[in-house]
Amino acid sequence: MAASEGLSHRSISMDVFFLEAIVAEAHPLVAGSSVKKVHQPDADTIIFRLWNGRQELCLRINASVGASGLYFTERPWINPETPMRFCQLLRSRLRTLRSMQQLPCERIVCLTFDGQDAATYRLVCELYGRRPNIILCDDNGRIVDALHRREGDVAQQNYLKGAVWSHCEKDQGYSLEEAAACWSTEVKGDSPVEWLKHNVRPMTPLVARELVRLMERGGDPPQILLGFARNWRQRHYVFQIAELDDCPRLCAFEVTGLRLTSAKTFGSASAAADCFFGDYASSGGTGEKSRLLKVGRRALSRVEKRLERLHQDKSRTGEVEELQQRGQLLLANLHRIRKGMHEIEVENFYEQGTRVTIPLDEAISPSQNADRVFTKCKKIRRGYEHVERRLTESTAEKEWLESVLLSLREATTREELAAVAEEMKDFGLLPRNASRPRRREGKGLPKVREGLSPGGFVIQWGSNNRANDYLVKHVCRAFDLWFHVLGQPGCHVVLKNPRQGSGIPEEDILYAASLAAGYSRAASERHAEVMIAEGHAVRKPKGALPGLVQVKSYRTVRVPPHREP
Numbered sequence: 001m002a003a004s005e006g007l008s009h010r011s012i013s014m015d016v017f018f019l020e021a022i023v024a025e026a027h028p029l030v031a032g033s034s035v036k037k038v039h040q041p042d043a044d045t046i047i048f049r050l051w052n053g054r055q056e057l058c059l060r061i062n063a064s065v066g067a068s069g070l071y072f073t074e075r076p077w078i079n080p081e082t083p084m085r086f087c088q089l090l091r092s093r094l095r096t097l098r099s100m101q102q103l104p105c106e107r108i109v110c111l112t113f114d115g116q117d118a119a120t121y122r123l124v125c126e127l128y129g130r131r132p133n134i135i136l137c138d139d140n141g142r143i144v145d146a147l148h149r150r151e152g153d154v155a156q157q158n159y160l161k162g163a164v165w166s167h168c169e170k171d172q173g174y175s176l177e178e179a180a181a182c183w184s185t186e187v188k189g190d191s192p193v194e195w196l197k198h199n200v201r202p203m204t205p206l207v208a209r210e211l212v213r214l215m216e217r218g219g220d221p222p223q224i225l226l227g228f229a230r231n232w233r234q235r236h237y238v239f240q241i242a243e244l245d246d247c248p249r250l251c252a253f254e255v256t257g258l259r260l261t262s263a264k265t266f267g268s269a270s271a272a273a274d275c276f277f278g279d280y281a282s283s284g285g286t287g288e289k290s291r292l293l294k295v296g297r298r299a300l301s302r303v304e305k306r307l308e309r310l311h312q313d314k315s316r317t318g319e320v321e322e323l324q325q326r327g328q329l330l331l332a333n334l335h336r337i338r339k340g341m342h343e344i345e346v347e348n349f350y351e352q353g354t355r356v357t358i359p360l361d362e363a364i365s366p367s368q369n370a371d372r373v374f375t376k377c378k379k380i381r382r383g384y385e386h387v388e389r390r391l392t393e394s395t396a397e398k399e400w401l402e403s404v405l406l407s408l409r410e411a412t413t414r415e416e417l418a419a420v421a422e423e424m425k426d427f428g429l430l431p432r433n434a435s436r437p438r439r440r441e442g443k444g445l446p447k448v449r450e451g452l453s454p455g456g457f458v459i460q461w462g463s464n465n466r467a468n469d470y471l472v473k474h475v476c477r478a479f480d481l482w483f484h485v486l487g488q489p490g491c492h493v494v495l496k497n498p499r500q501g502s503g504i505p506e507e508d509i510l511y512a513a514s515l516a517a518g519y520s521r522a523a524s525e526r527h528a529e530v531m532i533a534e535g536h537a538v539r540k541p542k543g544a545l546p547g548l549v550q551v552k553s554y555r556t557v558r559v560p561p562h563r564e565p
Contacts, residue, residue, distance in 0.1 A: 012280050014069030014127065014273065015204045016107050018252040021237050021269040022071055023109060027100045029057060029072075035094050035113070040087035041077040042290070046134055046147065050097060061125055062277060063134050063147055068127040070109055071273035074523075074563075076412040078289060086147050089136065093121055093144070105202040108167065124165055137165050173201045176229035180222040187221075206249065206258075213257030228253075239272040240265050241279075250276045266524065275524045278409055292408050292421055292430075299429055300401040307394050313387045320380050325350050326358050327373035330366070337366035400427075400465070400545040402489040406521055407464040410491075416447060420464050423546060446470045451515070451564050453508035458496040461519060465547030468492040469540060472549055478536040481509065483516035486529040486556055490520025492549075494535075514562035523561045530557055 014022070033052035040046055044064035050057045060073040083091070096114040103110070107128035113121045120139040126132055134147040146159040174182065179200045187195050192215065196208035211228060215221050230236075231253060240251040242260035249260070250272060266272035325348075330337070333346045340362050348356040360369050404420060411417045424430045446467035451459050460475055462468035468491060476482055476494045481504065483493035493516040497504055513530040522528035533554035541550050 011066040012248060012250070012276070013067060013132075014071075014107070014250060015206075015252075016105060016202045017204065017207070017232065018250055018269065018273070019070065019107055019109065019127065020102055021235070021239070021252050022069075022273065023100055023102045024235065025269050026059070026070075026072065030059065030097050031099055033057070033097050035097060038087055038090040038094065039077065039079055040084045041079055043084070044132075044147070045077075046087070046090070047073070047077060048097070060274075060277075061127075061134060063125065063127065063132040065130055065132065067277065067280075068107075068132040069273055069277060070125060070127060071277070072270035073274045073278075075274060075278050076410060078412060078414060078417060086134075086136075086145060089145050090123075092116075093119075093136070094123075103167065105172075106167075133159060135159060135165055141165055173199045176200060176225050176232070180225035180229070183221045183225065192221075206244070207253075210255055210257045217257065237269065238265065239267070239269050241272055241276050248276065248280045267526065271524055288421070289408060289411065289417055292417070292424065293405065295424065295429055296401060296405045296408060300398065300405065303394055303398045303401060307391070307398065310387055310391050310394060314384070314391065320377055320384065323373055323377045323380070326356075327370055327377065329356065330358060330370040330373060334366045334370065337369070339365050396545055396548055399489065399548060402521070403465055403468075403547045406489045410463065410519065416463055419446065419466060423465055427545075448475070449564070453495065453511045455505050455508040457498075457504060457508050457512075459493060459512050459515060460496070461491045461493040461515060462547075463491070465545075468547045472538055472540050476535040476538065478534065480535040481512065482531075482533045482535055482538045482551075483512050484531050485517050485520035485522050486531050488521045488528075490516060490522070492516075492547075493519075510557060510559055511562070513557050514559040515564070517559055517561035518563040520561070523563065525561065527558050527560055530559055531555075532557060 029052060030050055033050040035048060036051050036056065037049040038046065039049070044062060046061045046063075048059040048061075050059060058073050059070070061070050062068050093115045094113040095116065098112045098114060101110050101112075102108065107126075109125045109127065111123040111125070113123065115121045121144070122137045122139075122141075124135040124137060126135070131148070131150065133150070136144045136146070138144055141164050143159060143161055143163050143165050145161055148159065149161075150159040179186075179196070186199070192212045193205070193208045196203050196211065197205055200208075207228070211224055214224050237252050238254040240255075240260075240263050242249050242251055242255070242263040244258060244260050251260075251263075252269070264275075266275065329346050329348065330344075332349075333344065336346075337344055337360065341360050342362050343357055343359050345355055345357045348354045360366075361372065364372070404424065407420045408417070411420060421430060425432045446469075447463045448460050448467050448471060449463060453459055460471060462471050471492050471494050472482070477497075479497045479499075481495040481497065483495065484490055493512050495504065495508065495512040509532065513532060516530050517523065517525075517528035520528065531551065531554045533551050537552040537554065538549050539552075541548075544550075
């Protein structure tokens with residue numbers, strides 16, 4: 001039920017309940033782990049690559065306004081050519097992560113590190129408000145440096161080097177149990193939602209709305225508050241991404257009072273957060289990748305609204321048959337119609353035993369009334385053909401935009417990002433600099449990833465739409481196998497078959513299918529449905545958007561997503 005601290009459409013930051021779930025999940029995994037590398041892909045984000053003796057973990061900390069959070073990530077990122085100031089400092093000082101703790105009822109997480117020369121450092125992550133920050137302090141609490149250097153007044157925190165970091169204690173208010181005990185006496189004329197938000201800790205606006213909605217349905221307020229307190233303290237989490245009021249929410253508890261749509265459940269808090277911030281938050285709000293994602297999402301939103309209107313128009317074309325029948329009934333009863341009649345009731349021979357009343361125009365003749373009905377039928381039919389064509393075009397455009405967004409999120413180098421930007425320019429999503437000549441088609445080959453199956457067969461897959469097209473047109477032969485996740489954007493995968501028609505072991509086929517799922521939007525799911533087709537059944541239609549193909553015949557398998565290390 002936990003979501004962003006405010007219900008503003010501008011804020012999707014992780015709330016206190018979800019952050020607590022993340023810390024409880026992450027602390028046992030990271031305690032005692034060594035820091036392999038520190039990355040800073042943009043001005044607001046720090047990523048730690050940690051080794052705990054069993055596996056490598058990537059801990060991402062977002063300190064961006066309206067999109068702050070902390071979680072494990074499996075998504076790629078692009079590093080700047082030169083490490084930023086704060087990143088270089090962390091690389092030089094931090095060696096081993098000892099512990100991760102959250103301040104009670106606060107969106108502040110403290111990471112304790114061992115550093116050089118047996119020094120101890122504390123990394124304070126303030127993941128709230130309009131000024132989120134990451135501060136490195138020494139063992140005396142003095143600030144070594146901060147991600148965002150800010151100088152505050154007496155009432156505000158000073159983030160300059162040498163200042164002592166301190167946390168301004170807030171009025172604790174009521175606990176959930178105390179609120180349950182005093183509900184009948186304290187909550188009178190005030191709005192219950194506002195009272196919960198301002199007097200109970202921990203509390204978020206969304207949780208307050210959910211609890212009050214359950215009360216409005218007839219639930220006993222003290223029991224509802226105590227029940228939520230019990231779920232929270234016993235960590236009965238249900239991690240979901242859902243929409244409320246057309247805004248995405250990151251949920252840590254099951255929601256039964258409020259009406260959520262498009263709910264998707266995850267097995268861990270980090271998996272949900274990684275998917276959530278990857279899909280809805282730009283990379284720290286800065287940089288080329290963020291800008292391209294914003295342009296792509298805006299274009300996708302326009303296409304989705306257009307599709308909604310077209311489906312509404314298509315639903316109205318169902319009256320064609322009814323109008324056609326009316327016209328035929330008028331022709332069959334012309335001898336009964338006189339000019340000046342405003343309607344006529346006739347026997348409906350399309351439905352035996354029923355009669356129908358047909359409105360008429362009093363100013364025109366009977367035959368003109370019938371002609372008017374048939375003319376309207378023709379007009380609606382032409383509109384229906386136009387709507388069908390527009391639906392087909394808009395659906396293809398939506399699929400293409402979704403694949404463009406996936407390519408942007410998967411981009412790990414500036415070259416890959418530039419390739420997607422070039423594709424967006426070709427289709428008018430980005431302006432093209434008139435002073436620079438357009439890139440000549442065929443100059444250089446698109447980047448294609450390559451690996452081996454367990455049986456030693458070559459597997460190739462694209463990094464963007466143009467690479468996918470290259471695979472279909474120039475790499476995939478008649479007896480090769482082609483893979484793509486079913487019904488979702490993803491890369492095209494080709495399993496090369498050097499035996500020219502001889503069978504490929506099922507183990508190798510399933511491995512290639514799992515790669516197709518892993519490099520798709522279904523990468524965070526436990527299992528995904530993947531299409532498998534022979535090369536001769538896959539073709540690129542003339543004029544189709546990049547990355548879109550036609551498949552004559554295929555079979556599907558259900559596999560867990562997998563990505564190459």
